[in-house]
Amino acid sequence: MKRFTEAEKLQILADVIAIKSVNENEIEVANYLKELFAEYGIESKIVPVTDTRVNLVAEIGSGKPVIGVSGHMDVVSPGDESEWTSDPFTLTERDGKLYGRGTNDMKAGLINLALTMIELKENDELKKGTVRFMATTGEEVGGAGSKKLYEEGYMDDVDYLWVAEPSPSTIIYSHKGSLNLRVTSTGEAAHSSMPHFGYNAINPLMAYLLEMDEKLNGDERENDVLGKLVMSTTIFNAGNQVNSIPEKAVAEINVRTIQEFDNDEVIDLFRKTADKYNADGAKIDVEVTMSLPSVFTTGESDMVELTKKLGKKHLGLDIDVKGSPGATDASNLLRDKGDDFPFMMYGPGETKMAHKTDEYVYKDYYFAFFDIYKELILGLTK
Ligand SMILES: [Zn+2]
Numbered sequence: 001m002k003r004f005t006e007a008e009k010l011q012i013l014a015d016v017i018a019i020k021s022v023n024e025n026e027i028e029v030a031n032y033l034k035e036l037f038a039e040y041g042i043e044s045k046i047v048p049v050t051d052t053r054v055n056l057v058a059e060i061g062s063g064k065p066v067i068g069v070s071g072h073m074d075v076v077s078p079g080d081e082s083e084w085t086s087d088p089f090t091l092t093e094r095d096g097k098l099y100g101r102g103t104n105d106m107k108a109g110l111i112n113l114a115l116t117m118i119e120l121k122e123n124d125e126l127k128k129g130t131v132r133f134m135a136t137t138g139e140e141v142g143g144a145g146s147k148k149l150y151e152e153g154y155m156d157d158v159d160y161l162w163v164a165e166p167s168p169s170t171i172i173y174s175h176k177g178s179l180n181l182r183v184t185s186t187g188e189a190a191h192s193s194m195p196h197f198g199y200n201a202i203n204p205l206m207a208y209l210l211e212m213d214e215k216l217n218g219d220e221r222e223n224d225v226l227g228k229l230v231m232s233t234t235i236f237n238a239g240n241q242v243n244s245i246p247e248k249a250v251a252e253i254n255v256r257t258i259q260e261f262d263n264d265e266v267i268d269l270f271r272k273t274a275d276k277y278n279a280d281g282a283k284i285d286v287e288v289t290m291s292l293p294s295v296f297t298t299g300e301s302d303m304v305e306l307t308k309k310l311g312k313k314h315l316g317l318d319i320d321v322k323g324s325p326g327a328t329d330a331s332n333l334l335r336d337k338g339d340d341f342p343f344m345m346y347g348p349g350e351t352k353m354a355h356k357t358d359e360y361v362y363k364d365y366y367f368a369f370f371d372i373y374k375e376l377i378l379g380l381t382k
Pocket residue numbers: 072105106139165
């Protein structure tokens with residue numbers, strides 16, 4: 001009978017936190033997990049995404065149902081490390097909390113999933129069905145890893161998907177999409193005493209952005225769960241000298257989309273509006289730098305029902321079931337699944353702690369999620 005001790009669970013989490021998987025370094029996490037799985041006879045496969053970025057896929061069991069479990073291996077930068085109370089890459093316990101970059105988002109959830117699979121395999125507890133572990137790369141930078149898994153067919157036969165992103169008290173079954181655009185306006189430089197000899201790149205871009213803002217944020221369409229689409233211009237760069245007419249202006253925009261007003265429609269609107277300005281002499285070019293569709297499921301599934309009970313049992317929490325404004329790897333993984341596909345985002349950690357200084361996960365929650373995940377898998381494969 002294999003049961004990881006609490007000390008082992010903490011050590012493995014500490015090992016993975018110590019790997020600085022901030023930028024293109026997830027391969028070390030993948031290799032660590034691959035070796036860990038191999039120790040217990042679980043074969044896993046590195047799925048390359050770019051020259052430096054990889055996913056890891058491991059599987060136990062066989063046949064139906066196929067339960068897809070997923071987490072990302074990358075973490076965001078710790079920022080100014082001197083702002084941290086303890087070293088961000090050394091798992092540190094204080095007052096029942098485990099501190100470190102990625103404890104919350106989302107290495108605790110990832111280790112919960114990995115060790116649960118190992119125990120199920122070692123103890124021969126899975127009576128039927130397959131559990132497919134999908135650890136992804138680059139979730140924080142556009143979801144390149146999950147896109148690759150979707151494209152290579154790893155989701156084709158999956159019957160349930162849960163993503164172990166931090167959300168211990170709320171099961172998320174729908175979330176907005178996320179779309180990034182870069183808009184470049186090209187003009188012609190001139191001295192500001194004679195602007196008519198040039199073309200100011202800033203002016204049409206300002207007008208364009210304000211028009212897009214009104215069109216998007218003013219749109220009345222609303223999703224019952226997720227609310228309205230929101231758009232923000234977040235970066236604007238132009239000009240380099242106060243007495244020169246700028247020849248280039250570049251803006252970046254993030255849009256949080258809903259099914260009723262989706263990424264394709266938004267992109268189309270950006271392009272068509274640019275055409276209108278260009279017909280009047282501007283030169284505005286629209287580039288899509290990231291496009292993650294929204295995820296809309298009904299949230300009605302045996303998985304969600306069972307999870308509510310398990311959350312109450314092991315965490316003592318009344319579990320809410322909601323939509324969320326934040327995007328996850330599910331945007332890619334569920335690209336061709338329907339509204340009734342059983343999906344949830346549920347994992348240890350605190351949603352509000354993601355990306356912050358002094359990020360932590362409650363130790364009790366980390367431990368409890370091993371039981372939750374195990375009972376969930378066994379409940380869905382009875
Ligand atoms: Zn995350």
